[in-house]
Amino acid sequence: MGQQILNAIFIGSIYALFAVGYTLVFGVLDILNLAHSAVFTLGAAVTYTLVVNHGQSFWLACVVGILVAALMGLVIEYVCLRPLRRRRAPPIAALISTIGLALIIIAAIEQGRPGTLFAWLWVDGANPVTMPPGTFPNPTWHVAGLTLEGSKLAVIPISVVLMLVLGYVMRFTQVGRALRAVAENPRAARLMGIDVDRMIALTLIISSALGGLAGILFGVALGDISPYIGRDSVEVRGLAVIVLGGMGSIPGAVLGGYLLGLIEVLAVVLLGSNVRAGVAFAALFLMLVLRPQGFFGAQLREKV
Amino acid sequence: MHAVDGVTLEVEKGSIQGLIGPNGAGKTTLVNVITGYVPFQAGKAWLEDDQLTGLPAHRIAGLGVARTFQNIRLFKDLSAVENVIVGMHSRRRDDTLAQLGTLPFFRRDQRARFNEAHRLMETAGLDPGEVGKRAAGTLPYGDQRRLEIARALALQPRLLILDEPAAGMNPSEKQGIRELIERLNKDGLTILLIDHDMQLVMGVCDRVAVLNFGRKIADGTPEQVSTNAAVIKAYLGTGSERQASSAPGATGVEAVAAEEAQAKAGSKPAAEPANSILDVHELSVSYGSVNAVRAASLRVAAGEVVALIGANGAGKTTILSALSGLIRPASGTAVFDGLDLTTAKASAIVRHGLVHVPEGREILGRQTVLENLELATWARRDRAAAATQIAAVMRRFPILGERRRMRAGTLSGGEAQMLAIARGLLGKPRLLLLDEPSLGLAPQMVDEVFAAIKEIHDDGTTILLVEQNALRALAIADRAYVLETGRILLTGSGDDLLHNPAVRRAYLGG
Amino acid sequence: MRRLRLGSVLVAAIIAAACGSAGGGGTNGNSYAGKTIKLGAVLSITGAGGVYGPQSRDGMNLAVEQINKAGGVNGAQISLIVADDASLQAQSAQVAQTMIQSDQDLALLGPTLSNSAVAVHPLAENQKIPILAVSTTGINIVPNCNFPSTVACRYVFRDSLGEETAIPDNIQSYASDAHPATGVLLVAQDDKFSSDGGKIVQATVSKYNINLLKTISFGKNEADLSPYVTTAVGLHPDVIFITSLGGIPAKIMIEARKQGWQGQFLGGNGFNTATVSKNAGAAGMGARSASAWYLGNSFPSNAEFVTAFKTAYGHDPDQFAAQGYTGINVIADAAKRANLTFSDLAGDRDKLRAAMETVNIQSPLGPFQFTSTHDVKQTVWVIKMDGAGGFTLVHEIKPS
């Protein structure tokens, strides 16, 4: 059981890290960025390619992976969102444009084979790959019947710290206040001399960087990097998490992430079989009907 | 806090009942309660012998209470005719099956409905042939108002509630609305009329009720009301007896021209400063088809307090928004200390020292008072100075100091206004735009606000003040511009305008 | 791809010229000179089956080039179009339908996954076009493709080794070597190939008195399998049976080893590709499965195939490449003997179908013939992963 709890905490951290970025964008823009899970995948893919195909050091690769993800955040803003804002298009349009971008990213990785257009990005096509052993230190201890694997353990402090930092920034710094101001009342924000567009771009950079990092941690720690990790692990679950926690609420997303991790593992342990993904959603469905604002979603009323 | 508090109002069948009161008096809230948009906390409402209390809005409408909205709420992308047809919903038999079969009688009904819609539009003074097929959102402002009335009539209401039907209209349009209301009433329709335009209200209403701070302070015939001291006080603000004696009279439209001349004669040619820090020339702003500001020119010199006054919808707020870069003017120039305001980004404008304290305050309710203040220094580079100034501001407005840890959303109207002004100051403005700082505030709060404004000015900040409490505004203003329906009507020194009847007209209608 | 293809063409030419095997050099009188034999292959290039599809494709393309270079089938050139079904059933059916109707292909190959086969094979049967399965190993693929209806399908063939043979052979060989006592089964429940494998394992273990402690099922799209593996390892079995697709077996092996489990992995066709062995790495070392083909097998035509493949694509072929390569040669041989008219498509498809039943050629899989149920009768190779992306031979089981 102890091992299972560890599994839950690990995957929970990944969900939380992913969902924090997801919910951040929704909180500020009231838009679901459906390209987020593609960015998750991209981060992992870039890191792997740099290490294995371009012989870079693991740490450098991670940094670049995160940077590329952050850059993709800018692309999302400039290609998918800003043009639509300018045209006062309904949010649903942004939904579609981000879907389009996700399609491009995934297809590019999926079709990356030697000799193809995207060979520089990915050469293994649809194949799942794992980081070659030894590319990064991964000590493993066996304590009291528990297996403590370095790469998995590392994920937990990394994501917790990052989420605390983000929480601190949002709560106590000038930039954080500005972001919240944009989220609450863009007009007022502009009157205070805040450049709303720049703030939104910043939001997407932060969000995507976190998403990319989540992808890297996931791929490295689970030894599973493929064009589909985003789709299979976080795409839909991410929605569940941010709703469980209340749309736009960062602590909510964190809690929701860990909660989902726990629910799923318990489902596996208690109910067995492949009910895993479903259980979370059954819960989600009930909660939306019973308590639509989620745990932390006090601001739901304004959001709708 | 009570928006509406223990108000009793009886509308006599077949009569026109007026409901007036200064901004924030709770008129619209009252209407929303009656029509089921805001739940009753206490009290009841009947339409003849039908209980309205607690019914959902659509049921109330079904019972025959039709309303228009202060800020027009047409179905913008439907054609004018379609808008009216939607209004027939509640008394139209469910023809779903008929449509599916496209049965002949459905077509007949459809035609009948179109004809009726056309008739209703004509009643409301619209030409169906001309505007019928156009999308409602593309109609001129006046027509949109009329269309909303036509749509309301489609319910065949027993009671018609008009919420500011004449707001932002020019005299001739207002005259049209007035005739429309009288015509509808002659056909036996009971009407509850809410409007700022005394001249209209006093002219058409059989009885008038006056609200202030959610309480009814007067009720009676127009004559009784217009001479009621409490009413005048509520309107022109807490001035001295001298102003109070000049009551808002129901001067007829025919008198307008005369007053126009009188105004021109009365006011000296505007003594505009030569070297101005803000120079606005021929500025025009329009929302879609609505020309909110038409070629307005004004100048503000460093160190001045300039007031911008005029009735609701005259375009005061629009001018300020254009200056602070929230909306882009259609034409004209506006230069602040070398910065072209018509092209600069809002953020750049603030950094250049032009700070706008908007109408309705727009404080960040979810953040604490302190956070609001700290964020207000965003555009500044001098962190240290900003910190000390925050402390200073909290000393100047002690209430903010006390409440610094509270969410700004919990502040009362007055406190919120203080916060808004304080926020403006922290932007380190060289020119401060204040929009309706006393809006909906209790008299003693109003005094505090103006005290604060005076202080700020004494510290050497230039101020452009938009205020509907004309007397207070003019009292502290060096100069003032009087705005009517987007045009600068006249300008002059504060004192001079104080005694100018045209000002009263600009406010109390014409 | 293009570049590699060109390279391969030359080599293939030389080889084919040297030894006109694998369907080259017409022995039959009738000539198809100037004609084209259009074939379509429905393969999973992306999605879960993306681990296998590309291998089959490379094998097929190689065969096509060799045959065409060697003068084609009685003078007719083969044109092969490979379409991706993204490992989705519905898409598989749509792709096949397009090939049958709009491309007017003579015969089809594929699909890669048994899961898609249940969508495509009945369609082919219904449209009366021969289809040759080159990698589908589930239950009820041939002959009763319309399961539960027991009417044998006339147009469906397969050259891949059914799990019904592979898994029992594998278990038997390991049981006789190591006599394991307990086992746990990890199965992807919502995939036909995997769950069929699972059923077979469940049915077989008792024969070798292995006690199946638990069957742990999961979804084929699960990303994080740790909880399942933890449960399995917690039971301390001697054997973990893995019947699932794509990257899953490797992930399970890695996770189980990390959690300190030392036992034996047994599986089915899902293991038999380089990607799985490569991903599993050291964790997969020794994992056993039964395969239709083995790199080092001693059949004459295998050596040529392997060299040709390596020169063309720069890496070793695997079971799926071999089966794809064989598939093309099987159809080529049948076409050669079918007296095609190239005018009456339906008639040609029937003739080809009939001719396929009597195929008898040398292939990398060994001497190739179809059984009366359109299945393949062949040698089974029990292989184990060498921990470095390859496989080594454990047992060779001749067809009974």
Add this chain to the structure above:
Amino acid sequence: MDFFIQLFSDPVAFWQSHTLLVSQIGINSILASSMFVVLYSGQLSLAAPGFMAIGAYTSVLMDLNLHTPLAVDFAAGTALAGVVGALVGLPVLRLRGVFLAIATIGFIEALSLGVILNLPITGEGLGLRNIDADPVGGVYIVLISLAVAVFLLWRLTKGRLGYAWTAIRQDELAARSQGIDVARYKLIAFVISALLAGYAGAAESHLYFILDPNEYGVPRTVQVLTFAVLGGSGNVLGPVVGALFLTTFPFVFKQAGDYIGVVSGAVLIAIIIFRPQGIVGRGGFAVVRPRWWPHPQLRAPSTG
């Protein structure tokens, strides 16, 4: 391009060689129309695949086990979908915008968890083999029912119901002031959409020899949403055009080959950015409309 060449040079051959494609277009169009109904009444519901599944499984199971005539199977499937639609709609329709969307996703997942993946009768995630399928002959049923569906919707949008829906979509508050029972008409729309989706599911299930559970998940709903929004959800024809365009796209752009995913993603973004209101709708077909054509009422893009 040869796609069009054949279409115009030899329509008969084209028809014979693309029947399944045509039927798929038909199915997708019906689905898009079911999405249209909810969008048209201002709701962003993503439940369609759930109702499809109900329709599909019901009809196939009846066909296989009770051997009832096809018409009866379809009717049953459709009806059951409608009933479930009503039951789900009652609690869920209180939600708005994204929350409604996610609640309906929850419904889909809960359904697949409870019914599709874990019941023996539904094949426990392996799908159902429908040996009575008719991949070629089905096309006529599909096209006829599409025509009927579109005609009925068109009539509905023109009458009292349609006016009510438009009013609700454009301004719920104002709609109430006109005596429109918002909750009631939203529910009606939701149920109609469920019926359409259920019917589409039933029809589709008889084109293929297998019911693929994966067809009834989130990806499908996103696809259908894209049809509706891209085509323009302010006009009955919009979704049909969207479905037609996106379904044929891969066939038309065969030369894109493996890069079809990348291309279609880019096209998606381009269209939605330059026509946020969709292909059909204001200024859409108006551009190509001949002068003698009656001028349509202006309609808004639905903001969902």
